[in-house]
Amino acid sequence: MFKKVCIIGCGLIGSSIARAIKKNNLSVKIVSSNRSDTTNKKVIKLNIVNESSSDTKKMVKESDLIIIATPLSSYKSLIFKIKNSLKNGAILTDVGSVKEKVISLIEKNIPKNVSWISSHPIAGTEESGPEAGFSELFKDRWCIITPSSQAKKRDIKLLKNFWKKIGSRVDIMDAKQHDYILSITSHIPHLIAYNIVNTTLDINEKKKQEIVKYSAGGLRDFTRIAASNPIMWRDIFIQNRENASIMIDKFIENLRDLKKAIKNKNEKKLEKIFTKTKKIRKEIVKAGQDIGKANFGRK
Amino acid sequence: MFKKVCIIGCGLIGSSIARAIKKNNLSVKIVSSNRSDTTNKKVIKLNIVNESSSDTKKMVKESDLIIIATPLSSYKSLIFKIKNSLKNGAILTDVGSVKEKVISLIEKNIPKNVSWISSHPIAGTEESGPEAGFSELFKDRWCIITPSSQAKKRDIKLLKNFWKKIGSRVDIMDAKQHDYILSITSHIPHLIAYNIVNTTLDINEKKKQEIVKYSAGGLRDFTRIAASNPIMWRDIFIQNRENASIMIDKFIENLRDLKKAIKNKNEKKLEKIFTKTKKIRKEIVKAGQDIGKANFGRK
Numbered sequence: 212m213f214k215k216v217c218i219i220g221c222g223l224i225g226s227s228i229a230r231a232i233k234k235n236n237l238s239v240k241i242v243s244s245n246r247s248d249t250t251n252k253k254v255i256k257l258n259i260v261n262e263s264s265s266d267t268k269k270m271v272k273e274s275d276l277i278i279i280a281t282p283l284s285s286y287k288s289l290i291f292k293i294k295n296s297l298k299n300g301a302i303l304t305d306v307g308s309v310k311e312k313v314i315s316l317i318e319k320n321i322p323k324n325v326s327w328i329s330s331h332p333i334a335g336t337e338e339s340g341p342e343a344g345f346s347e348l349f350k351d352r353w354c355i356i357t358p359s360s361q362a363k364k365r366d367i368k369l370l371k372n373f374w375k376k377i378g379s380r381v382d383i384m385d386a387k388q389h390d391y392i393l394s395i396t397s398h399i400p401h402l403i404a405y406n407i408v409n410t411t412l413d414i415n416e417k418k419k420q421e422i423v424k425y426s427a428g429g430l431r432d433f434t435r436i437a438a439s440n441p442i443m444w445r446d447i448f449i450q451n452r453e454n455a456s457i458m459i460d461k462f463i464e465n466l467r468d469l470k471k472a473i474k475n476k477n478e479k480k481l482e483k484i485f486t487k488t489k490k491i492r493k494e495i496v497k498a499g500q501d502i503g504k505a506n507f508g509r510k
Numbered sequence: 511m512f513k514k515v516c517i518i519g520c521g522l523i524g525s526s527i528a529r530a531i532k533k534n535n536l537s538v539k540i541v542s543s544n545r546s547d548t549t550n551k552k553v554i555k556l557n558i559v560n561e562s563s564s565d566t567k568k569m570v571k572e573s574d575l576i577i578i579a580t581p582l583s584s585y586k587s588l589i590f591k592i593k594n595s596l597k598n599g600a601i602l603t604d605v606g607s608v609k610e611k612v613i614s615l616i617e618k619n620i621p622k623n624v625s626w627i628s629s630h631p632i633a634g635t636e637e638s639g640p641e642a643g644f645s646e647l648f649k650d651r652w653c654i655i656t657p658s659s660q661a662k663k664r665d666i667k668l669l670k671n672f673w674k675k676i677g678s679r680v681d682i683m684d685a686k687q688h689d690y691i692l693s694i695t696s697h698i699p700h701l702i703a704y705n706i707v708n709t710t711l712d713i714n715e716k717k718k719q720e721i722v723k724y725s726a727g728g729l730r731d732f733t734r735i736a737a738s739n740p741i742m743w744r745d746i747f748i749q750n751r752e753n754a755s756i757m758i759d760k761f762i763e764n765l766r767d768l769k770k771a772i773k774n775k776n777e778k779k780l781e782k783i784f785t786k787t788k789k790i791r792k793e794i795v796k797a798g799q800d801i802g803k804a805n806f807g808r809k
Contacts, residue, residue: 284777308727333727336804337791343804350809352726382723392720395710397727402768403706404728408787410757410764411694421691423793427651428607428632428696429703431800432731438791441784448772448780458709459769463762465709469701470758473747478583481747485740488707492636492737494722501730505635505642507806510649 212373213238217274219267219289221245221254223335223440224306225280226344229259231377234346244270254341268296276373278330279305283446286313290320297325302366304330308393308443309450310357310386318359326366327359331389332379333397337438350378351499357386394454398447399462402455404436405444511672512537516573518566518588520544520553521739522634523605524579525643528558530676533645543569553640567595575672577629578604582745585612589619596624601665603629607692607742608749609656609685617658625665626658630688631678632696636737649677650798656685693753698761700743701754703735 216238218225225243232238243260244267245251251263264270271277271293279289286305297303303325307313310329317327334352336343354374358367371381384392411430415422426434448455472480496503515537517524524542531537542559543566544550550562563569570576570592578588585604596602602624606612609628616626633651635642653673657666670680683691710729714721725733747754771779795802 333724338804347809353724355724392717392724393727395714395717396721396724396729399710400706400728400732403702403732403765405784405787406761406765406768407699407702408790409783410761411698412786412790413764414760415694418691418694419790419793422695423790423797423799425632425652425654425691425695425799426794426797427799428692429699429735430695431794432735433699433702434787434791434794435800435806436728436731437784437787439784439788441781441788444784445777445780448768449775449777452772452775455772456769459765461713462705462709463765465712466702466705466758466762469705470755473751473754476748476751478744478748481744482740484708485704485736485738485743487711488704488733488736489738489740491707491711491718491722492733494718495725495730495733498722498725500722500725501734502808505637507734507808509801509806510646 212369212376213275215240215242215274216276216278217270218243218260218278218280219270220279220281221250221259221263221341222280223339223343224332224348225278226254226259226341227334227346227348228278228280228306228377229254230344230346231349233259235376237373237376238276242270242274250341257341259341259344267292271296273298274301276302276304276370279303279307282442283307283309283313283450284442287316290317294321297322299324301325302370303327304370306330306332308397308447310389312450314357314359314386318361323361326362328362328367328370329357329359329386330370330374331355331357331393332374335439337435339440347378349374352379354379354381355384355389356381357384357389390451391454394451394458398451398455399458401436401439401444402448402459403462404433407433408437511668511675512574514539514541514573515575515577516569517542517559517577517579518569519578519580520549520558520562520640521579522638522642523631523647524577525553525558525640526645526647527577527579527605527676528553529643529645530648532558534675536672536675537575541569541573549640556640558640558643566591570595572597574600575669576600576602578602578606581741582606582608582612582749583741586615589616593620596621598623600624601669602626603669605629605631607696607746609688611749613656613658613685617660622660625661627661627666627669628656628658628685629669629673630654630656630692631673634738636734638739646677648673651678653678653680654683654688655680656683656688689750690753693750693757697746697750697754698757700735700738701747701758702761703732704743706732707736
C-alpha cells in the first residue's frame with residue numbers, strides 16, 4: 212500500500228497503528244519520530260518500527276503517509292517544522308480527538324500538493340506509551356475522516372482503505388459536526404469521570420483507603436476513564452472548549468434537577484429518568500460498541 | 511449452618527445468595543418470597559430455591575435466617591407484615607445500600623429475641639432479576655455489616671461467617687459512616703452516570719443513532735452503570751438524600767472550576783488534576799477491587 216509510513220509520536224495509538232501496519236503488510240518501511248530518545252530506542256527494540264529518531268524532518272522525508280499521533284498542543288510547532296520536508300504527493304493525517312481548529316491551522320501551512328486528511332480512530336484504553344499498544348486496537352471501531360478542502364479524492368479513498376485494512380469502519384464527517392458529537396460521546400464523559408474522581412479525593416484524602424476498598428460499588432468504573440493520558444485530555448478539552456462549555460452547563464442543569472427530585476422524594480420523576488437511561492445500553496451492545504457481558508465480563 | 515433460610519425478593523442479589531447457599535451447603539432448606547407469581551414459579555423452575563410463594567408470612571415462618579433483598583421503599587410495609595411470624599431467635603438481615611433510616615425503622619418494630627443485623631454486600635451488575643444472579647457474585651467483594659443495638663454477639667459472628675462462606679470479606683461499620691462512605695464510592699457515581707446518559711439523550715434524541723455509534727469514546731462505560739435497576743436506585747438516592755445533596759454540591763463546584771480552567775486555557779491546572787486522578791486507579795487494582803486489564807479486558 213505504501214513504501215514508507217512515518218508515525219510522529221509512538222504512544223498507545225501511534226504504536227498500535229505501527230503494529231497494525233506491520234501485521235497487515237501495509238508498508239515496506241515504518242519509521243517514527245519521538246522527542247525522547249528513550250522512546251526512539253524502545254520502539255526499535257520492541258520491533259514496532261524500522262527506524263526512529265527525534266529528527267522529525269529526517270523521518271518525514273520520502274514518506275508516503277505521515278501520521279501525527281502527538282497531543283493537539285504540539286501540532287502548531289510540528290507543522291512548521293515538517294512542512295518543507297513533506298514529499299510531493301504525500302498524505303498527511305493525524306489521530307486527534309478535536310478537528311475544527313487544527314484542520315484550518317494545518318491547511319494554511321502545508322504545500323498544495325500534500326493531501327491533508329484528518330482522522331479520528333475512536334479507540335483507546337486508559338494506558339499510555341508504546342508498550343500499551345496492540346495491533347487489534349482498531350478492530351470494529353469507528354474511524355472518522357475529515358478531509359481538508361485541498362485533499363485529493365484519490366488520497367481520501369486510499370486513506371479510507373488504510374483504516375479499513377487495520378480493522379476500522381470508516382465514516383466521513385465535517386469538523387464542526389465531529390467536534391459536537393464527540394464532545395457528547397467522549398469529551399464530556401471523560402471530563403465528568405475526572406471530576407468525580409477529583410471530587411472524591413479532594414474531600415477525602417484521609418479516607419482514601421476506605422474509598423479504594425469499597426470502590427466496586429460504582430466508582431471503580433470512573434477511575435478507569437480518569438486514568439487516561441492527562442496531557443492528551445488537557446489539550447482536547449481546551450481545543451473543544453466551546454462545545455464542552457455548553458455541555459457542562461446542560462449537565463449541571465440536569466443534575467440540579469435530579470437533586471431537587473431527590474430532595475422532594477419525587478419517586479415518579481426519578482424512576483422515569485432511570486428507566487429511560489437503561490434502554491440506551493442495549494442499543495450500544497446491539498451496535499457492537501460494547502460487549503454484552505454483565506460487568507464488562509469482570510470476575 | 512442453618513435449617514431454613516428465607517430470601518425475600520429473589521432478584522439479582524437475592525438469587526445470587528440463594529445459589530451461593532446451595533453451592534456451599536449452608537442451609538437444609540432455602541425458600542423465597544416474591545410478589546409476582548411468575549417469579550415464584552421461575553425460581554423453583556430454575557432450581558434456585560426449594561419453595562417460593564407470595565405469602566411472605568408463610569415463607570418466613572421457622573426460618574433461622576431471613577434476608578430482605580427488596581428495594582428500600584418496601585421495608586416499612588414488609589416489616590409490619592412479617593414481624594409476628596419471625597421465629598424466636600432468628601437472624602434478620604438485608605442487603606440494602608443505605609442504612610441509617612432503615613436500621614432504626616426495623617429496630618423499633620421487631621420482637622426482642624430476633625437479631626436484626628443489617629448487611630450490605632458491595633457487589634452487583636447492571637442486570638436485574640433471578641436469571642441474572644450467579645453464585646460467585648460475592649467472591650472477593652466486601653460485605654459491610656451494621657448490627658442493630660439489640661443484636662446478639664453470637665448472631666453477629668454467625669452472620670459474618672455466613673458472608674465469608676459465600677466468598678465475601680467482611681467489615682463492621684456504623685450506619686452513619688456507611689452511608690457517608692457509600693455515597694462517595696457508589697451512590698454519587700451512579701447518580702452522575704444516570705445524569706450524563708440522561709443529558710446526552712435529552713438534547714439529542716434525534717442524534718441518538720450517532721451517539722450509539724461513537725459511544726466507545728467513553729460514554730459506553732457510563733451507560734453500563736446507568737442500566738442498573740431503576741427502582742433500587744431511586745430508593746437509594748431518596749434514603750441517602752442528605753449525603754447525596756452535599757456531594758452533588760461539591761461535584762458541581764468542582765465541575766465549574768474545571769470549566770473555568772478550560773475556558774482560560776489553564777493547562778497547568780488541568781494537567782495537575784488529571785494526573786492526580788490517574789493514580790487512584792492503580793491503588794484500586796492493587797487492592798483487588800478491579801481487574802488490571804486495559805479497558806476491563808474488553809476486546
